[in-house]
Amino acid sequence: MNIKHILASVDFSEISGRALLTAACLAEQLGARMTVSFVRELLSEPQARVRLDSFVRQWVQSPELDVTKQVLAGSPAYATIDDAAEKQADLLVCGTHGRTGLGRVLLGSFAEKVVRAAPCPVWVARGDASPAKPQRILLPIDFSKSSEHARSLAVFLASGFGARLSILHVLSKPELPVGGDGDGLDSFYTKAQKEAESYLNKLGDHSAIQVDKSVEIGDPARRVVELAAGEGFDLIVCGTHGRTGIQRWIMGSVAEKIVRTAPCSVLVVPTPPAED
Secondary structure, eight states: OOOOEEEEEEOSSHHHHHHHHHHHHHHHHHTOEEEEEEEESSSOHHHHHHHHHHHHHHHOOOTTSOEEEEEEESOHHHHHHHHHHHHTOSEEEEEEOOOOGGGGGOOOOHHHHHHHHOSSOEEEEESSOOOSSOSEEEEEEOSSHHHHHHHHHHHHHHHHHTOEEEEEEEESOTTSOTTTTHHHHHHHHHHHHHHHHHHHHHHTOOOOOOEEEEEEESOHHHHHHHHHHHHTOSEEEEEEOOOOGGGGGOOOOHHHHHHHHOSSEEEEEEOOGGGO
């Protein structure tokens, strides 16, 4: 696991500024290069470049960070997705507006479109003051290939930031006992511990990160969001199935429900369609 190129998408709002700050902190911590993109719709290219230069200066304070700025044309979501694929970005960071009530279930936001179809993991930074360097990471799992991909990235980040990692499996069928998937969870947990040890050895840091596990019963997306809010998690890392064609635009997955309502930032990790 490695993150060498981070793509940050901005629209000059404060929310995207916080997302840019998150991307910059990640790039600095992980030693990655960063590309900041703005997709122009109404502004001319010269106007967009002037505003982008000013916006990056406002939010990115580190002079040593390797930052490339670019102005794209087209539909913001489609242009960003295509650019991430063309550049083979390892991580895409964007912002999203928090919603309440009916607004939480309405579709169509830029972040949701990107999460559906991006070819790489997408870090959706909340518009509040969620820390760019997480100290508590929640990893909901369902033992699928997508969970394995999410685990590797969650452990990598927890190792790099010295964060606590909590692995959660939610049983959606109440007739199953709480310990019903114990063997699978224990195996998943052991793999996470071994991955953490491997990453820490590579970093030259032999101090262990804290990894814990739990099983609950309920609606998976709802329980993840409730737990994140109740226990003060900084980041949720979740996997999602890779999709192609029209399937990329069909909503309803647990990951997408979490993105809509989470109280903190969410990192969505896709599984390549060939592995799905």
